[in-house]
Amino acid sequence: MVKGANVELAGLSEEIGSVTLGLRWSSATGDGDADVSVLLLGADGKVRDDADFFFYNNPAAADGSVQLLGKTPTADGSEDRISLDLEATPVDVERVVIGASRYGGGRFGELDGLRVTLADRTGEALLGFSIDDATVESAFIFGELYRRNGGWRFRAVGQGYETGLAGLATDFGIDVDDTDDTDTVSAEAAGAGTGDGRPEETAPPPQGPVGAPLPGIPRQVERRTAETGTAPASAPVPAPAPSSRPRTARKKVTLPRVTRKPLAENDSWRLARLFPVSSLRSxxxxxxxxxxxxxxxxxxxxxxxxxxxxxxxxxxxxxxxxxxxxxxxxxxxxxxxxxxxxxxxxxxxxxxxxxxxxxxxxxxxxxxxxxxxxxxxxxxxxxxxxxxxxxxxxxxxxxxxxxxxxxxxxxxxxxxxxxxHQAQLLIRHEGVGNAAHAWLLQELLNYLQHENSGCHGFQNMGPAWVPVRNAIDTETLCQGDQRSLEVVENWERLVRQVCLRLGGELGRKILPVQRARRGTDPQSRRAALADRLCQDGRLFAELRVEGTSGILAITADLRTGRLRMSIEIPAPEQGYPLSWAKRLVRQLAEAPADLHVETLVEGEGVGPRGTLERLRPEPGDILPRGGERITGFRLSLFKGMGSTRGNAETGFIRSVDDAVHRFHSGVVAHLERKPSRRQPTGATGG
Known part of the structure; x- marks a missing residue:
């Protein structure tokens, strides 16, 4: 479709009772991203109330008419999907506006491949619309669905806003709250999903998306506790200021992170489970x-x-x-x-x-x-x-x-x-309707994660794994070998599973970064990676962790049998190099002593390097002696990788899972202790 065009959905498919929209974009660096939003508008072109605005803190309608499904990786970026049940849409809703906004000063002109697609209930793509004139806009309306003569039509809009999410929301009747940073979190946000037995008045904010007083607001749309710098669990939450404004989410129940001390007499006693697993034989x-x-x-x-x-x-x-x-x-x-x-x-x-x-x-x-x-x-x-x-x-x-x-x-x-992954998100981070539902999900998790359930996820690198490793050792693996392509495909499966597992633990979106030229089909991209595997004997992947400034890189060197986990941190814009080095060492006070730290120098790549153990007494040893300009630091952990293709203790899959978990908990988490606030672009004036 072209900008301004419209089409009747019934003329494209008979299966349009529910549709799925996909919003895509990519960037050369792999770290460009945006947040999708949906607005339900009445006949006057305005929302009926603030609850008609769906975004990261209000991802689903109670009647099921709207649900934000989250991101999925594509060949050259990611796709944010939205499910719309048109049959469930209230009769007084005349238009459904589909938009997206960037944060942290980002502009849509920095992204490539801006595109919206619409698929019917069966998953068949019906239409697509690309935006190729984006420049300084920090929010965009991609398209809208609207009623006409008893049916639904889609219009390709492509309208941008330099004022970001706040400007877009205000246009459609959202009451934007522009209070300053001293505003407190609402009682519902603060008390939601504690599940730890403490009174709601003193419970810490939940570790996941929570209901916000108003959508599109810098202070009261709290993205995540870990990202917004909310008070730690030990600090009481101040009493909320009175407000007559509606809340966009109900209270939710989550389970406590720390289990209570068991009443068993000794460790041999096992809790009774709703779903026993030990008796399974076949x-x-x-x-x-x-x-x-x-x-x-x-x-x-x-x-x-x-x-x-x-x-x-x-x-x-x-x-x-x-x-x-x-x-x-x-x-x-x-x-x-x-x-x-x-x-x-x-x-x-x-x-x-x-x-x-x-x-x-x-x-x-x-x-x-x-x-x-x-x-x-x-x-x-x-x-x-x-x-x-x-x-x-x-x-x-x-x-x-x-x-x-x-x-x-x-x-x-x-x-x-x-x-x-979905069960963990609900009971650990987002919450469910009541405690019984949370307990049921916990019992389901206990069953699925038991070693005898058979539901452990992807757990075999395939029959080509051992022959490919042997061929790399003997330098007999040739480009075009179909076995290397099979290994690359299974590596991609493993990486996606690692994203699901870590994302479920953290309650954040984690996606693999796909660095490929626009228009490259997945098979061609994997064939190129297979050729690289034949050349240098390495498998490589990058993960983008929501709320983390850097990209987490994984390298599996099949020649040496070692895994390398790394992340690059940009140098601060202000201050002196020595103070940067000292601050970095302080942040990593609890990180493993064998962490490798490298200084990134402009024009020359890598400067001085050393282990954290050696740098702790003398942080200045990491600084270049010739006065070269420092662009950042690279932090790396190395680990031996398993030799077998499976998920056993000595297997490759288990070693990758363990390496990612150790690196994030031991290194990356310490860098996030004082994260910057993430606010919708434009909420404070653009």
Missing amino acids: DRERETRATSILLSVMAQVPEFGRRLTAGFGAPAGRMETFTEVSLPHGDNPKRPDGVIRIERAGRLWTALVETKTNGNPLRAEQVQDYMDIAARRGYEAVITLSNDVALEGTPLVDVKIDRRRKHRVALRHLSWAEVV
């Missing part, structure tokens, strides 16, 4: 039990069930789940592992579920049968669930879709690692 038992446990918790905890199904085009409504359902298919009936049914306004949305545990792969012929059954019976989706991680452009199973059928079925994949 993969079939694991698949059956894992499916039943997951589906039952999805039905009983609405926030969790909605979180997992919204991205598949499911509406918000009453959910029921079933296992071991027999469905006719020729002479032999088929029994999918599970069925999900959601009722809304008298209509049913149905998905078949096929589950695998441990390293068991999905079978194409089995999934094909379920796709055919779903198409004949008018079901909406087939969901596959396994330890494997789906990659863009590389389907896990190849199925044939009959385009002649009027009813189309969406094939979607969910990994066990993503299930664990």
Whole structure:
């Protein structure tokens, strides 16, 4: 589409009851990002109230009409997805505006590939609109959906704001709160999700997105406790100032981070669990039990069930789940592992579920049968669930879709690692409706993370791993070898799983950085990485951790058998080099003594270097002697990597997981102790 054009959605697809919008952008450095937002407008072109503004602190509507699904990596950046249930949209909402804003002084002109796409319920892309004239704008309206003659249309807008999120919000009737930095967090924000038994009056702010008094506000839209510098857990929260303004989120319940002292007489006693796992003997038992446990918790905890199904085009409504359902298919009936049914306004949305545990792969012929059954019976989706991680452009199973059928079925994949990630976000950071729901999710987590459940996530680098490592050792690996491409694909799966695991622990978005030229397809990008693996024997990845200024880099050197975790810190704009070095050493007082510190020098790359143990008594040793200009510091930790391809204690996958966790908790976390405040751009005047 071109700017200003509009199109009727019903003319593009019959499956537009719910749609998914994707907002994309990329940057040459890999660290450019923005936050999406959605506004519901009445006939007067204004929001009905402040709760009609959906953003990072208000990500979902109670009626399910809007849900921000978060970011997913693409070949050259990331995509922020939004689920809109048009059938659930209130009748007095005439327009749905889709926008995004940058923070920290960023401008959209610094980003490449600004684009919005819209897909129907089956996941088929219907339209796209690219913005190629962005310059100094810090907020943009990408497009809008609006009612016309009983249907919905989409308009490509492409309107920018130099005044950022506050300017955009004010245009549509949001009452912007521009109070100064002495304002306190609201009682709801401060008391939400403590779950630790303390009174709400003195409980610390939760470690996750919380309800804000008003959207788009610098002081009362608190991004995350760790990012905004809120008082530590030991400090009481001041009483809130009286306010008649509405809150955008209800109180939530999270579980305490520190477990209570058990009442057991000795360590051999084990807590009784709702979902016992020790009796499992076969993969079939694991698949059956894992499916039943997951589906039952999805039905009983609405926030969790909605979180997992919204991205598949499911509406918000009453959910029921079933296992071991027999469905006719020729002479032999088929029994999918599970069925999900959601009722809304008298209509049913149905998905078949096929589950695998441990390293068991999905079978194409089995999934094909379920796709055919779903198409004949008018079901909406087939969901596959396994330890494997789906990659863009590389389907896990190849199925044939009959385009002649009027009813189309969406094939979607969910990994066990993503299930664990979403459960952790809810009970540790964002909160659920009540304590019983939080307890159920904790029991689910306990089951999935048990060593006997078979749901540990991606856990095998594949049959090519050992031959490729041996060929690298003997220098016989040639470019174009298909085995190296298989290793690169599995490395990408591992990296994405690392992002899910660390993101669940921290309650932050963590995405792999994809540094590729715009327009590069995923297969070409992986082929280039496979050629680099053949040349230098290294696997490389970069992670962008929300709230962290630098990019976390992972290098696996298959020649030396070592992992390197590193992050580059830019030099401060003010002060003297010696004071920079002393401050850095103070920040890293609790970091591992074997941390390597390198000085980055303008024009010459790397200057002096040394271990933290050697630099602690003499921080000045890290400064260049010739007076060269310092551009930053690189911090690195090294670790031996596992030799086997699996997830055992001696395996490569476990070694990467442990290295990332140790580096973030031992190094990066210390650099974030005094983070700068992150505010919506334009909230203080642009």
